[in-house]
Amino acid sequence: MHSVPDWVKALKPASPQGSDLLRQEREQSNVAVEKLGELLHTKEVLDRKKRMLALLQYDEVFDKSQNHSLGRVERLQRSLAKAKRLQVLAEQHKWSMEELHMANDLIGEPTPYGLHATMFLVTLQGQGTPEQHKLFLERAQKYQILGCYAQTELGHGSNVRGLETTATWNADDKTFTIHSPTLTASKWWIGSLGRTANHAVVMAQLFIGGKNYGPHPFVVQIRDLETHEPLENVYVGDIGPKFGYNTMDNGFLLFNKVKVPHVNMLARFSSVDKETNKYVRPAMPSLVxxxxxxxxxxxxxxxxxxxxxxxxxxxxxxxxxxxxxxxxxxxxxxxxxxxxxxxxxxxxxxxxxxxxxxxxxxxxxxxxxxxxxxxxxxxPQPGQETRGAxxxxxxxxxxxxxxxxxxxxxxxxxxxxxxxxxxxxxxxxxxxxxxxxxxxxxxxxxxxxxxxxxxxxxxxxxxxxxxxxxxxxxxxxxxxxxxxxxxxxxxxxxxxxxxxxxxxxxxxxxxxxxxxxxxxxxxxxxxxxxxxxxxxxxxxxxxxxxxxxxxxxxxxxxxxxxxxxxxxxxxxxxxxxxxxxxxxxxxxxxxxxxxxxxxxxxxxxxxxxxxxxxxxxxxxxxxxxxxxxxxxxxxDAWHIPDWQLDSSLGRHDGQVYDDLFKRASEQNPVNDLVFDPYPWNKALLKNEPRSKL
Amino acid sequence: MHSVPDWVKALKPASPQGSDLLRQEREQSNVAVEKLGELLHTKEVLDRKKRMLALLQYDEVFDKSQNHSLGRVERLQRSLAKAKRLQVLAEQHKWSMEELHMANDLIGEPTPYGLHATMFLVTLQGQGTPEQHKLFLERAQKYQILGCYAQTELGHGSNVRGLETTATWNADDKTFTIHSPTLTASKWWIGSLGRTANHAVVMAQLFIGGKNYGPHPFVVQIRDLETHEPLENVYVGDIGPKFGYNTMDNGFLLFNKVKVPHVNMLARFSSVDKETNKYVRPAMPSLVxxxxxxxxxxxxxxxxxxxxxxxxxxxxxxxxxxxxxxxxxxxxxxxxxxxxxxxxxxxxxxxxxxxxxxxxxxxxxxxxxxxxxxxxxxxPQPGQETRGAxxxxxxxxxxxxxxxxxxxxxxxxxxxxxxxxxxxxxxxxxxxxxxxxxxxxxxxxxxxxxxxxxxxxxxxxxxxxxxxxxxxxxxxxxxxxxxxxxxxxxxxxxxxxxxxxxxxxxxxxxxxxxxxxxxxxxxxxxxxxxxxxxxxxxxxxxxxxxxxxxxxxxxxxxxxxxxxxxxxxxxxxxxxxxxxxxxxxxxxxxxxxxxxxxxxxxxxxxxxxxxxxxxxxxxxxxxxxxxxxxxxxxxDAWHIPDWQLDSSLGRHDGQVYDDLFKRASEQNPVNDLVFDPYPWNKALLKNEPRSKL
Known part of the structure; x- marks a missing residue:
């Protein structure tokens, strides 16, 4: 970036300064900022936040200054880098789930690992059998496979029963065929799917012997674990720019009769009996x-x-x-x-x-x-009936x-x-x-x-x-x-x-x-x-x-x-x-x-x-x-750190105008552009050649 | 972009098709779409729109497909190219002001010429004397100088009387000194200023003999007409990314005692008398x-x-x-x-x-x-008093x-x-x-x-x-x-x-x-x-x-x-x-x-x-x-062309899902990215080296 002249550096905002005004604000009230903060969030959480903040805010990977200037391709790449770095830190520091979530909160943007770390893991955990935990969950927890949760389709959002993707039970070879019969059956909006996931939990209408048993979850591998290229008969990609959430690769996904083994249907609550080819009804639906x-x-x-x-x-x-x-x-x-x-x-x-x-x-x-x-x-404990329900x-x-x-x-x-x-x-x-x-x-x-x-x-x-x-x-x-x-x-x-x-x-x-x-x-x-x-x-x-x-x-x-x-x-x-x-x-x-x-x-x-x-x-x-x-x-009692707020206007110290000016003049890549402002090559005006924009 | 497999190309949305549904909608009503459109907009305007659309929509410069994926630097460059192209077309086709405005409407984004073509020209026209028209307006109309209208400051928006920038009359050499006494005096939010304009109409508090006569407009050159570099003692740039309007270079501007000649104060309504050094009061304030x-x-x-x-x-x-x-x-x-x-x-x-x-x-x-x-x-005409007011x-x-x-x-x-x-x-x-x-x-x-x-x-x-x-x-x-x-x-x-x-x-x-x-x-x-x-x-x-x-x-x-x-x-x-x-x-x-x-x-x-x-x-x-x-x-009666709407969902033909899919799969640069999805170099997992993201 260009340098700021000395006469500009010498300028201050007109008085009174923001810092003085906020000091006055804080002096005129006795609201117990610390105690109230602890009541809202607990002291433990506030302390954790301070610790995490110290670890993250000066790490260059997590720099926020270019977030709003970059295009989608670059934002997505940087966000994946942040997600990876967080995962490495989580291993190093043996973070709990709460700590990882807090780190994500402080980063302040959805990352391409978002749906892997939440819905994919949660669904495998909650709806998989012990066998499936071993096969999928354990590898997912180690980030050896990366997944997403593919429910919504191009033509169906709210109405889950209307989903078009099918999973047809093949009694002969004991497999399911996952298929997208129409364009509107394409999975759509699926977080972490566009570029990141190599597995998906796919919600599909289960068909056995021509009968529809409604939507059920299937684990389907969609990309190669080595090359990360889509597998055959899988068409997958990112759905494009959005109003926000542009650091997430929400994706689409189509299947052309892709076969998966029996074990890929998540079977904790309902399943297909391999021997009888019969549907096994769900237990405990109230859990969902x-x-x-x-x-x-x-x-x-x-x-x-x-x-x-x-x-x-x-x-x-x-x-x-x-x-x-x-x-x-x-x-x-x-x-x-x-x-x-x-x-x-x-x-x-x-x-x-x-x-x-x-x-x-x-x-x-x-x-x-x-x-x-x-x-x-x-x-109820033996002999202590009254303590149970x-x-x-x-x-x-x-x-x-x-x-x-x-x-x-x-x-x-x-x-x-x-x-x-x-x-x-x-x-x-x-x-x-x-x-x-x-x-x-x-x-x-x-x-x-x-x-x-x-x-x-x-x-x-x-x-x-x-x-x-x-x-x-x-x-x-x-x-x-x-x-x-x-x-x-x-x-x-x-x-x-x-x-x-x-x-x-x-x-x-x-x-x-x-x-x-x-x-x-x-x-x-x-x-x-x-x-x-x-x-x-x-x-x-x-x-x-x-x-x-x-x-x-x-x-x-x-x-x-x-x-x-x-x-x-x-x-x-x-x-x-x-x-x-x-x-x-x-x-x-x-x-x-x-x-x-x-x-x-x-x-x-x-x-x-x-x-x-x-x-x-x-x-x-x-x-x-x-x-x-x-x-x-x-x-103040909410205790949101400046780095998390990422706001010139909301700074705790009130130095609003200095910060706005600093960001505009020092962190804004647009100011490295030089325009030729004239509609025609200047040559047309002045007889001297000059490169156009 | 990658190619779309044949089995994907063969897919259609589930029936009924959007085109059929919209046809039914149109068949069930007799609202007079054409007549109503003419009543709303006039036939002349609707015809003009068709003509302009034919001229613009297949011109590659005006391609909209990447608008929402690009970063600010690229968007701004492309938008300037659009503005230039429009200006060239306007010359070629001898467009009226209405036609130029309509072209901008169809393009559907603010361009860096926006404030030059409106507020700068309008202010020079409305507040300049004939002498000033010759000096500034005529060159501005020919795009030999490019300008903006610099009123709002970092510390003052709504309250114009509170502006801090000063213009001090120098009786000795018959000039004005334009100055920014504080950081909050920086002009801010000024459209077309950040990278494009080489002139600005600057609203500044007029001081004569130590007395403040309130905000008045001054034409100030801010960039070199050849190199486009800022002039000495002028600090100018773009204010950074915004919630929208990112194809416009809203700018900031600071002056360190910059002198401009007497003729640069726009003097149609009020002025400084060069001989007496007295303020000349405004005529007809009701015009504003x-x-x-x-x-x-x-x-x-x-x-x-x-x-x-x-x-x-x-x-x-x-x-x-x-x-x-x-x-x-x-x-x-x-x-x-x-x-x-x-x-x-x-x-x-x-x-x-x-x-x-x-x-x-x-x-x-x-x-x-x-x-x-x-x-x-x-x-009133002579002898026809009754026809006048x-x-x-x-x-x-x-x-x-x-x-x-x-x-x-x-x-x-x-x-x-x-x-x-x-x-x-x-x-x-x-x-x-x-x-x-x-x-x-x-x-x-x-x-x-x-x-x-x-x-x-x-x-x-x-x-x-x-x-x-x-x-x-x-x-x-x-x-x-x-x-x-x-x-x-x-x-x-x-x-x-x-x-x-x-x-x-x-x-x-x-x-x-x-x-x-x-x-x-x-x-x-x-x-x-x-x-x-x-x-x-x-x-x-x-x-x-x-x-x-x-x-x-x-x-x-x-x-x-x-x-x-x-x-x-x-x-x-x-x-x-x-x-x-x-x-x-x-x-x-x-x-x-x-x-x-x-x-x-x-x-x-x-x-x-x-x-x-x-x-x-x-x-x-x-x-x-x-x-x-x-x-x-x-x-329909509003007659907004598809190209102007730029919407998959709002297509006149109802082919919503095909269009969403086409844009996501064919026009989305994110799909050219290949991720290494693993948090660590895969080498750590599989003992084979592989480049990280």
Missing amino acids: YGTLTWVRSNIVLQAGSVLARGVTIATRYCAVRRQFQDRDAHEGASENQVLNYKMVQIRLLPLLAAMYALHFTGRGVMDLYQENQKRMNAK GPEELRASADLLADLHATTCGLKALASTTAGEGLEVCRRACGGHGYSSYSGIGPWYADYLPTLTWEGDNYMLSQQVARYLLKSARAVLAGKGTNNDTCQILQTYLSRREKGASFDILEEDKDIVSAFAWRTSHLTFEALKHRDAEKRSWNSLLVDFYRLATAHSQYLVVKNFFEAVSSPKLTGSLDSETTGILHKLFRLYALNTLENHAAEFFSSGAVTIRQITLTRTNAVMKLLDEIRPHAVRLV | YGTLTWVRSNIVLQAGSVLARGVTIATRYCAVRRQFQDRDAHEGASENQVLNYKMVQIRLLPLLAAMYALHFTGRGVMDLYQENQKRMNAK GPEELRASADLLADLHATTCGLKALASTTAGEGLEVCRRACGGHGYSSYSGIGPWYADYLPTLTWEGDNYMLSQQVARYLLKSARAVLAGKGTNNDTCQILQTYLSRREKGASFDILEEDKDIVSAFAWRTSHLTFEALKHRDAEKRSWNSLLVDFYRLATAHSQYLVVKNFFEAVSSPKLTGSLDSETTGILHKLFRLYALNTLENHAAEFFSSGAVTIRQITLTRTNAVMKLLDEIRPHAVRLV
Whole structure:
């Protein structure tokens, strides 16, 4: 790169400096940044992060400075190099799975090993037999084979039952023929497949004797282990550039009657009997159920951290950026910090609250799930029958699991939508500079967006939530409701319906939770009436179902957030000032959400119009004032290191403008280009030859 | 690229084919695609588009296939080559300005000539004297000098008065010294500056004798005309990668006391008297006022077409894509077109309506503006005094212009937000494939997003709208309201306030318009009460102002849309079936907007809760049913050529899957990469050397 002249080096940003402004921000609040960070992430995790960071951030392989300037080919190559380096480090330092995941988090981009290290290993582990573990899993764990999970097809995403790839059992030679009958049967979007994997778990319709037994998983080798060239009758490649995720080689895959041996069908749950050529029915289908619940709870928990990156950047930058004088200020007043404007606060501070809300909700749901799993798996000891799970308990556990499954469908949708759309709100709150890749928000947003579609499209999932709520409502009406939370709120609504709600949302926090429960219940019984009494078509109710699922999920977040800030675990480990601020965040999240959906709360009778007006003009505005001074500390508590943020605007030290300038002038390969700017060879103008661009 | 095996070439997508599905869609509707297209764009423009397309689409320079795979350096180089080629073609074919703009539209990306061809030329033209036109404009028009418009700085975007760059008048040698006193004074985000321009119009604080006269425009040469190297004491470069707009070299620029002659201050409106060293005050400041109104009206009009690209793609793809059986369908029914699902319709069809609404609104505002300009500029002829504009008329014109200025502020914000956010809704409605760059939506969305920030940040603009509405309300209360539309609706509200609204929004279209006017007026007087009676601070009202500006802008769109679909021009040129569908689009846009802001309509007394419920459950749902069969033809009528859309999903012929596959397998440079997938040199595993990645 060219050198920077001395007179430029001597320049400083106009005062006050960003570092001074952030220091003032931190001085005006007593939020316990360290204690709160430990409560959110645990001290162990924070310490681990520091350790890993020291190891990674000065390693040249992990340099981030060129990420947003390079084309796909180079980005992919560099990302593979990062993945390899991580794997070497993992071996050297004997990292646990948590440590490897954290390293990937710090790197901050998906790598071509991504699907091998997650779905491929998990599927082999979970759906393979001991024999198959030996054959595939052990080699995969040693990176002697590299794999992916090939389910989605060009013509089929959400509807797994509609997959076109076939696996036909050949009774004569005891093999399966894997085949792609059409172009739309091509596997598509498969992570790590495009250039990296030499094996794939392929989901294919199992045919035995002409009968279709539905989609099943098959391990298929697709590339040579030596040359890495595709095997015969396999057509495989990368599907091309994407909105984000361009460091991943999402791929396509077609088979032309490729034979695999009997052992390649993953057979832990169902299989084909080699002798009788009969299909062996799956055992324990509810296990998959549990895995999905776990995956989705994780998305909820992560959504908090995903959003926290954007909120951290925007909050710090809006405290550093100053623009205009306050209109009511005296003549000659200095420019106002952007974060002081109410129109900025109303966009950012509810998201600040939401990142805490989603975090506590994800944590709450996962705790519940784990407790329940423990209870279910507790085997009665001889002579100690009472310590194991009895049939009564098992039934209750299964009921809770079903409830968790449905509620996490809705929570996954709400959380990922909140995080994805929230990041774009954060980006815009940064004004023009938000559009620079150096803001760190745009690239992160673009990489996160698939989460709104995968693991169940957010719109599709709402149907599962609605179906479950309708079923629960029917049970409650028939006097067969269980004592899970969903049945309880429906029951409460029914019993109080006649005399009305009369919640005091402006004074009583628990009444806010009740108002959300009331709205969900009201919408559920309305939907039930449409479906069961009025016999309306399912399709005509999809919009109602989406509203219902959103309402129910918001109730769950509000409830979990309230429980978390009231829990002894929290109040016991934080000072009362910090706890007080967290309570305010709860109220801001809940009341702002309520106000944004005012019509539903009002028409369900949960609140009065007067209450809604007061919520907006008084309660929410007052909460913005009260939370504003603590905003910077509340994002600091999330403890996201600068190297992970990779943002000029979000730097912990506030040196925003120096960093933007440094990156533009010193790390930007475009500045090595020299243009001939004229449309014609200059020769045409000046009679002297000059090479064109 | 590698070759595609024959067995792959023989594959077809599963039936029914996309082409058949789109044919059915077109057969089931009689919407007059050609006539409607001519009404929207004129026959002249559609013919021009065909001509230009034939000229451009097979020219290799304009090849689009690698756009989303390349890095910034290559993209920028290619984009400059495109810009040069366009300029050469423009000379050869003697293109008008409209033709050059259309060519740029078809190319579909900003080029490094962008700001030269617009803001640089326009500013020289509009703010230069005849002498300056000769000196700068004529050479710029011939591309002998290339320029940009340098206003925004690292530390100042919205607040132009806060710019830090100075231009100090030197009375001794009759020059100006252009200087950047701080790092934040660096010009930033300046289009065409990074690598291309050799001149800049620099906005700088004019100092004469130590006194600051505010920001003024100066022409400054920044690079050598021969070597293209930066001149001494000029530090200039590209600001780095962005979320989109990466084919443009947005730049930074610092000056170390650079002297320019007296003639370089653009002096049409204000200047420094060379003899007296005195500042000469600006004439006709209202002219700038008019230009901004024009620019913003244009953004409103374009927003319709911007959104139309996304809606065209999503609508066609959702008609081709089939997923799941309808839940109430008989066993074994084939999969349903995604466009048949109500949850897809409620997302797409209101956007289909919005693209028409924004188009007609932009057109309406521009017509009004032009008429008014004509009237104002009509000079009285000798002896024909009555044909010119009298003082009365001039006052009315000025009043209308002020009204237009304020309303276009709000409309710019609403239109660009609707288009920008609408594109993302369209992308998600395409499911997983929406995330592929081959969808054509993501890159277009990313390039469009700056429109939400520039020409007035959408949040900032709301203050101007509110200020104007408050001023008008004060005038009306004082009995001094004029007869412009804003004063009229406020007056109507005041006169009926006591007896209430009682609009019949479900039966009478004009009552829908009245309900929107009512809500705006109610919010205006509420805000006025807060500000004038309750003396609330400006800052505390910003959120109210934003709601108010949005409400008012929605009223304007609804009003303009209604007037357009009822106008003799439209009804006279279209058959009654097509007109009927356009009326339904009006109702869908209006009622869906009303329902989304139900609480405001209800609490202002514009409608009853019962009406809102019926709007949602009956009116909107029925409109979706009625518009659905015409959706494909309604996007066809926009006449966006496939080459411009650059989308596999949005192809006019419906061959979605073939095209996605073709692009991935044949146009994707990633597929030329060969990976060594193992983390270690394979030698470690197999004792044979092999080169690493």
